Amino acid sequence: MQVLKFGGTSVASAENIRKSLAIVAQAAAQGPVVMVVSALGGTTDALIGVGRAAAKGDASYRETLSQLAERHRVALQELEPASEFHAEVHQAELAMQFDNAAALCDGVFALRELSTRTLDKLMSCGELASSLIVATVAGYYEMEAIWVDARKLICTNSRFGAAEVDIATTKKKTTIFKEHHPQKVWVVPGFIAADAHGATTTLGRGGSDYTAALLAAALDAEKLEIWTDVSGMMTADPRLVRSARPIARISYQEAMELSHFGAKVLYPPTIQPVMQRGIPLWIKNTFAPDDYGTLVEVAPPRAATVVQGISSIGNLTLLNLEGSGMVGIPGFSKRLFEALARERINVILITQSSSEHSICVGVNAQDAAPAQVAVDEEFATEIAAGRIEPLRPEKDLAIVALVGENMKDHPGISGKLFGALGQNGVNIRAIAQGASEKNISTVIRAQDVRKAINVLHEAFFEATKKQVNLFILGPGNVGSKLLEQLARQQPHLLEKLGLQVRVVAIANSRHCLVDENGLDLTAWPEELAQAPAQTLEEFKELIISRNLRNSIFVDVTANPAAAGIYADLLAKSVAIVACNKVAASSDYAHYAQLKSLSKEFNASYLFETNVGAALPVIGTLNDLTRSGDVVRRMEAVLSGTLNFVFNHYDGSRPFAEIVRQAQAEGYTEPDPRLDLSGTDVARKILILAREAGQVMEMSDIEIESFLPPACLEGNVEAFYTQMAAHESHFKALYEDATVAGKRLKFVARYAEGRAAVGLQQVAPGHDLYDLRGKDNVVLFYTDRYVDQPLVVKGAGAGAEVTASGVFADIIRAARL
Ligand SMILES: NC(=O)C1=CN([C@@H]2O[C@H](COP(=O)(O)OP(=O)(O)OC[C@H]3O[C@@H](n4cnc5c(N)ncnc54)[C@H](O)[C@@H]3O)[C@@H](O)[C@H]2O)C=CC1
């Protein structure tokens, strides 16, 4: 005997019923089949709605019922044309189900009362109608089929709404029925049963799976197949995790854990009856019958992954019973659970700290209010005496659980779980793990569920892939190059580093372009110009509210306001990658706050390009200090612009023209006065000194400007005009140096807590003398590099190299 159950979607339309019957016909060729069917998709909800409307005195139930009747009539007519011999009789039998439902609802309408008993009877109409259609049509598939009323086989108590099954009587009735009904195919309505008095009961929502499992157990079936609209039990809810995949083989216990925690393909009580008898349970897809599906069995082969699946259950409230009066006194938990049990409140999760100071239980949100009343009443005396606190409910929570038998005795699973969630700013409110180690449950905020499940799915199932979500602000010179590089490198990043880097948003000071699935990086300039307007504050809110895993804010502006949003983002575990130097050179307190937020919330704050563009200057300095070295002195040329200008200026072309060239080639700051005034170099040496461990402010850096003061009065155009007017000043600087056989370099120096920047004549043979083009150089003198400095040298400015430095920081942040 084989038992095949078809869910609501598998029988939702005439076409789907045909597909289901084709599957049954194939199975029937192998041996007898019990075909259990759910109601046509959506019918049960509609019937509940109808009953409730009638109870409220809303006469619209009549119209809804006649629409339901019509939907069923049309389905039967499509499957069995009116010209067929018994078609009229079959349609009349079907119509009778809805006439009965209408009569029931009329009664409910008159009395304005809908009892659970009446509702069970009303809901049964859905499965009765669907099974009648299927049984009628089965004959056309050359199957010897009969319709079997489940109420004659499955016996329950009289707890209407969710009756408990009398397994022994069910087995007896089913066995006897089988002796008298040798037909090859039984078509049985799922979900419904009857009590000892013959009154219709139901087995709980999703109960058709349970009907099938009960019959499989009663008939000692060789297998149970649950036919649904997905190809098996998945590693995670596919609506939340795109890369979720079916689990090929799984144990009964694992399937039970997963189904309890939201894997909706299986109604949790289904597993018990088949597990007891070791009957293999398949979950298969009616719409892709050749897919393997999931086989639930006693001893599946050891899975390749330690975790079999990740599940979640929403709508959770935590109830925290807390107080010093509980410590060491037996009986508190007993009283707590008894108080909840009296109200028939199901406890989903329990945790107790070893200090015995608090017990925390998770319940369905709708049970929270009655639970609070019941528990506060139970402990009224202790609460009045101040020995325990009144019950504290915490709402809007969810459970996310890892499930897998291989987790047992496998160290590091919880560590990985906590690490992955922590890195993404998902706070864990409570944890539960039984000694069986098959399930590790975490309670988190409901709004973090999607992110949490995706993060965990990546951590446990996609060792080869990690999704990274970028929010890019300020696609100017550097930003546009960065986007070009990202577009080019995306396939390489996925293949070589397992990083799926997606640009989710690009914003400039006017518009913001967003696509949560990743923007098309070839069309962004045109699309951004058309995109809606957005403020910086809104951009920050967008990043926070999207709550995507591995989010990185990339600041490629020079804007102080942009630097002002880092702290809020870090506090939400959003990593920051910035070539904008404003934050790292702002007040020391702000710089230190960002560093500490980065540590506290496990989110990178990286700004390697702040000094020397893509040169590994900050990284080298960090390596030195982290390994215990002490930086005593630094000497450096840190301005690509000034090095370019003094390397090219020989009096043959005006000084201002060469500065313009440096700007055109993308070496200067958006405001070139920052470079020429020495301010940009001062920011850089300040950042290096801070990274070396010094507490310094910008005002501590001595800036010796070589510009005539008039050049810094007015706007950028006035700056160029004034430089042209002071050409003789620049020429004199050049000639003085040349006469002395030296070169002009704008040098930054740091020693023993003091720093200064200024123009110097550098003699041949000096480490700073031979510095070409827009190059930078940094000499580190440390306790380990005493006489010969550690030297970092190379191109120190330019959009392309800076973008590649930002890119490298993104990869660093992503791989953390
Ligand atoms: N060019 C270089 O060699 C290097 C540059 N950097 C830094 O890179 C940053 C960017 O430089 P560039 O790309 O040359 O400048 P840019 O002026 O070409 O680009 C900056 C972009 O930011 C946008 N922006 C400004 N304020 C904004 C706001 N509030 N919201 C959104 N967008 C805003 C601007 O519209 C512009 O598109 C600067 O902070 C600079 O210090 C760092 C190292 C080297």
Ligand SMILES: N[C@@H](CC=O)C(=O)O
């Ligand atoms: N304007 C800067 C570029 C990067 O910081 C420079 O010229 O060095």
